[in-house]
Amino acid sequence: MRIICLDLEGVLVPEIWISLAKRTNINDLLLTTRDIEDYSELMDHRLKVFKKEGLKISDIHDAVNNLQPFKGAKDFIDDLSKDFQVIILSDTFYEIASPLFYKLGNPNVFCHHLDISNSGDIIGYKLRIDDQKTKAVKAFHKLGFKVYAAGDSYNDLGMLKAADKGILYCAPEALKNQYSNFENANDYETLKALLVD
């Protein structure tokens, strides 16, 4: 049996932080894991922007409630789930992304938690563990599964390397060029063919 590990943002749903940046017109929030390799550095940057701009968790909820998964994303997951175990490995946070999980049919998601004050300020974040995507793939291997994985960003590279097959999905050209050993796909049909192979 094969476990298929999928990244969330950029693969199944739009980038949440970019959507937030656009809704709030705060360009400082446009940076993602595609731009900054170090996730802690990126999150520290986001928290500083939040504080400076006075943004609260309700502002994120407004943005996320208006987001839809990519066309075909739910069917893609449902289809794969007939024959494989699909688990989403994401560096997003349960507190902000749960409306999108619901729209995907509540698949299993391993991600992180935010610290939110009683007044709705985002005061910090708790990574469940460091490098959770890579460690999850290794844990599934130890449990006797084959693991195929797909992602689009720097924070997916450990997962893709640890997997029996790693696939870059709709990744930036620079990343595809730098990691040309990974197969790549730009639509669900091609991605599915690589994942079920």
Place this chain on the structure above:
Amino acid sequence: MRIICLDLEGVLVPEIWISLAKRTNINDLLLTTRDIEDYSELMDHRLKVFKKEGLKISDIHDAVNNLQPFKGAKDFIDDLSKDFQVIILSDTFYEIASPLFYKLGNPNVFCHHLDISNSGDIIGYKLRIDDQKTKAVKAFHKLGFKVYAAGDSYNDLGMLKAADKGILYCAPEALKNQYSNFENANDYETLKALLVD
């Protein structure tokens, strides 16, 4: 975030082997993990009976296709999946139980594989790993999750002991008496209250 590990047979669906025993009138197939603690001993017994009686994988499929999950089981999983990560840990086999997984909405299931010959004889089984339920709970712990678990049989005890909370669900009286340190429930409402607590 909490992962909820659920046993399959006896908790979400009827015992597949008992159903098969009743459909085929072969009493030797009535034994389950409730009766024999050693799973390899139980499976060796079943394979011997299969060979003796000339039963094929198609006979199991006939039995499984006629089975339905317990009333409310799918809603129970769907409801828990809104707030928690639900993973079914079962010692059944993908080859025989998949029609039931479909009826449950294809949740994530960690179980085992059967060896089936081209002529449909069941010639063996491959445990993905030994003691997979216990090891899965420990792996989830290492990945930074809390784990609650529910099961009804001897082969669930390792999982229940390793979990942060272990619950016996519709378990035989002897097991409940022997392991009175575990909480127990006999309906989904009570079980849910214990799992979300």
